[in-house]
Amino acid sequence: MANVRVDDKFWAPRIEINRTRSLEHQYEELIKTGRIANFEIAAGTRKGQFQGRYYNDSDVYKWIEAASYSLAAHPDAKLDARIDEVINKIGAAQQKDGYLHTFIQLLHPDEKWANLARYHELYCAGHLIEAAVAHHEATGKRNLLAIAVKFADHIDSIFGPSRRDGTSGHQEIELALVKLYRSTGERHYLHLAGFFLDQRGQKPSSFEREYRSRKTESQRATYQRFIKGSNIFDTSYCQDHLPVRQQTEVVGHAVRAMYMYSGMADVAYETSDQSLVDALTRLHHNVTLKRMYVTGGIGPSRHNEGFTRDYDLPNDTAYQETCASVGMILWNYRMLKLTGDGRYADVLEQSLYNAFLAGVSLSGDTFFYANPLYCSAVDTRIQGEEHISNRRQGWFSTACCPPNVARLLPSLGKYLYSQSPKALWVNLYVASSVNIELDGGGKVTLRQTNNYPWDGHIRLEVGMASPQEFSLHLRIPGWARNPQVRVNGNQAAPEIIGGYLELNRRWQNGNTVELALPMEAERLEANPEVPQDLGKIALRRGPLVYCLEQADNPGDIDQMLLPVSSRLESHFEPDLLNGVTVVTGRAMLLKSPSWNDQLYRPAVATTPEPVKFRAIPYYAWANRQEGKMAVWVTASK
């Protein structure tokens, strides 16, 4: 990531708003909601009570991770100092033995490591480690890394094959320990990650054994989510129903699933464990072929914040948590690294430009937790569940999503390119430059310019001191038809293998590659097994999924029918929603005699009126006045 500089017209302003607005806004929320004070109270430097939920420490860690990525690309002494100030508070709260979890320290000191199913100690530890590695890489400082290492070593002294068993109710520690291994070279962290993965799926479950050992009714009550019927302890909610290598279906809480699969991919990458890769391949098939929204988002149900069953993809009640989309990006990136297969980059791109990006407003200070694909404009907020709303909110009592957005955006550079011994792979078309060192020491710069995602013309220029032979692999997205490529102005016709075309040659300074990915707006239909999308179509152009929003359309969008085969047009509107390409075309507007105060009446045959529709990218919805929105629109027959 340090070698990539993003200067993309689409992403750079979002990253800059994230830096100037989101990070500041979220820091204020961390202060206001007592999340930082919890560390001071645990350290004894402030009086007061623990505030919030048992996972609140993680929001602070994620903010540090986000701020560190931002710092890496954009030095900022004030932010640097602010981070150090927060790190000092964290360090002061850490116990002598390395333990650190302010909720347990302040409210339930007797529950230390006693309720792995619920209390997220290992989850928070994972976010601490991720923050520490990011902070160390961005600044070279070791202050947070030392805290993380101390906690990780404490964890390692407690859990393991010859020590106690157990694993985290919410996965995260696994992928974090692999990061710590990579950062420190200490292989025991990798082993511990594998251990935590291997703990899942035992019979009886480690969580059930923990539950059986709890003494009081109030302790036992915290396991309620797992209790189904009188004698069934079902831990599929946290992917503990089977050993990880035997899992075939994506189940349970979507974020937990994504973080676990990411951890599995990391361990597989480091250990070449093919049985993990096989399981991940099966799970990826299941989610992408049966349980994923067209936006690349996942997890339809608010009730388990996760998966239900094959082809159950409701639009109005779509949960599609923003964090789950972050998880899809994390997992697919690791699958891409593991396999080099472009279809993982396709899913990454799909989640990134659609489900993920809808999670944050253009202004950078409000966020979706749940992301519906249909909005009736009725206020669907439920008292006490402000995270399910048709309007983005500034913050949430469970605030996982805002800092997840904030850490993903400034780390975007990480996902753009991959390197193999004699090749550079271009995964995403984001205007940027990258410096690499080839096997053998040759240094190459690649400069990518484009007007993506509005336009599919990509220009690449290589720079180097002396000619170098290597392959340039360019990803051809699954949505692209008839891509054209020119090298130094001359048409080339390389084969596309695994979603990438390969240009192998002896490159010289100033050589150019022009890739044309024709972007035509098109209609999609869903597999008829998806009951909620029957008879409906969605619009896609390039990587972007579109939606109809009420503000752009001449009649109630629920009463608009889209023909399956008329001409679609698109043009860029610079003043709309910070500049978007809209898709327009013919539609039919149903006109029915006015409804009085009836609920049902004999059906009236009517002649629809021809109108023109205008669709905007899904990511940009809910940035204007409240109104209806639909990704899937009824097709006229």
Next chain:
Amino acid sequence: MANVRVDDKFWAPRIEINRTRSLEHQYEELIKTGRIANFEIAAGTRKGQFQGRYYNDSDVYKWIEAASYSLAAHPDAKLDARIDEVINKIGAAQQKDGYLHTFIQLLHPDEKWANLARYHELYCAGHLIEAAVAHHEATGKRNLLAIAVKFADHIDSIFGPSRRDGTSGHQEIELALVKLYRSTGERHYLHLAGFFLDQRGQKPSSFEREYRSRKTESQRATYQRFIKGSNIFDTSYCQDHLPVRQQTEVVGHAVRAMYMYSGMADVAYETSDQSLVDALTRLHHNVTLKRMYVTGGIGPSRHNEGFTRDYDLPNDTAYQETCASVGMILWNYRMLKLTGDGRYADVLEQSLYNAFLAGVSLSGDTFFYANPLYCSAVDTRIQGEEHISNRRQGWFSTACCPPNVARLLPSLGKYLYSQSPKALWVNLYVASSVNIELDGGGKVTLRQTNNYPWDGHIRLEVGMASPQEFSLHLRIPGWARNPQVRVNGNQAAPEIIGGYLELNRRWQNGNTVELALPMEAERLEANPEVPQDLGKIALRRGPLVYCLEQADNPGDIDQMLLPVSSRLESHFEPDLLNGVTVVTGRAMLLKSPSWNDQLYRPAVATTPEPVKFRAIPYYAWANRQEGKMAVWVTASK
């Protein structure tokens, strides 16, 4: 009810199966699941532990009520003796002071009247009282009535204006106390019913005060449903958000709402309290105009077993609990009694023939708890939640629905006719005879014959010793257009007022009335505010709502489009589903190129194939092999 004899070709076989099959089957389940043993254990005549849930006593009471209604119409010495045997066990379990609730007696004796929000003591007392009154009326015996009176007097000694406050988390006691008042003439039961209604909607809620007084964390945990956010105690789940006279929207748990409105209507009837009638009228408007399925069922959400918001009526996840449909029948019957307005009879009929009747199989031994309006044929059962299924089940761990069906069917006679001083009102067209005594002592018999609901021709014949002047009011259902009526063969043209036509004359023995309610199959559309029914139509013929079931149709019913204006035909099929009139017509079947293992693809324009559809009454669905079912079908445009 004692004066009505049902001999209807449609209903009598269902009532007979209820008598011969359902009552027997349910008794076996009461035994098997320990529901009767709980009384013996509480009495000390059997060793063992309480089994099941805290409301299990009510299932036994409801079974006795059902069996008593059956006994009233059909003497059966064996059943009579079996009821007495169960009553003896109940009596033995009753405490000296009259208290009776085996869950509390056996498991939580220290929680007596301490957790009104949850433990259903008053709810079970209500069902005991209903059973006792029914048993007394059916048999003349006082054994169960004495138990109920003793418990009611105990309750009356504890709760009341000068005694302690509080009301039941689950309503039922209110309507039961009015029944007990009517049966015994003891007015204090009526006052107590009013007291329990008036307890609702206080600030802070009586349930919140109860919660604040609880000492242990495990006690407090039982109030979780009410806790929304850190400082919000929301009791709308049990209609405790506002004083009953100020309520305007149907909210919360649907069965609780229906039972409460029924109790309010009973109290209003006895006390002429117009403020209660006004509230009920508002609530009725809200439910029928914004929150009711086309089947007359209510309560879309499984999460509160109840209401969500206006126009939210999902089909696939429709909860539409069978007990809530029973509740709609109970409430609408009381509104009809209170106002004489036929629209309440319309809703009663709509719920009875559709949402309610779908709750029980033709064989009488399996039941729906939740009743979807769309079934994708995927097994939607959730482990530990077998009450949400696309197949009827024999029993449920929460078994409220089967005995509610079993008590409604044999009491059908109650709903058919009403009497006012000089008039007889025919509410429902069910072949039957009724004996009434007019003001002044004249005795009249009315004999109703018909082939309803398949045919709208109704024949009525009056019988009497000497001519009598009175009015015969015949309900003209809201769905009927151009009804015709003949008296002794001569066309009459009475006005229709409040949904009834009035024939006032001096009737002579053998006079006949012929009413013709033309029954044409028709298409319905839902208010476009209902997102889930947009672009769809439903079929109705007379009082019956129809559905497409996969077994009757030539292609995937999800791929069938119904024209809005082509001709619909109907004919009776004697061998189908115990004999039903089917509705048939033209449809278009979408043919799309086969789907491989894809989830989304570019939309393909296709030419649909003309086919013929066949629809069956909704109540009869899921009585054959598993397959898709839809009430709302996409309309072709």
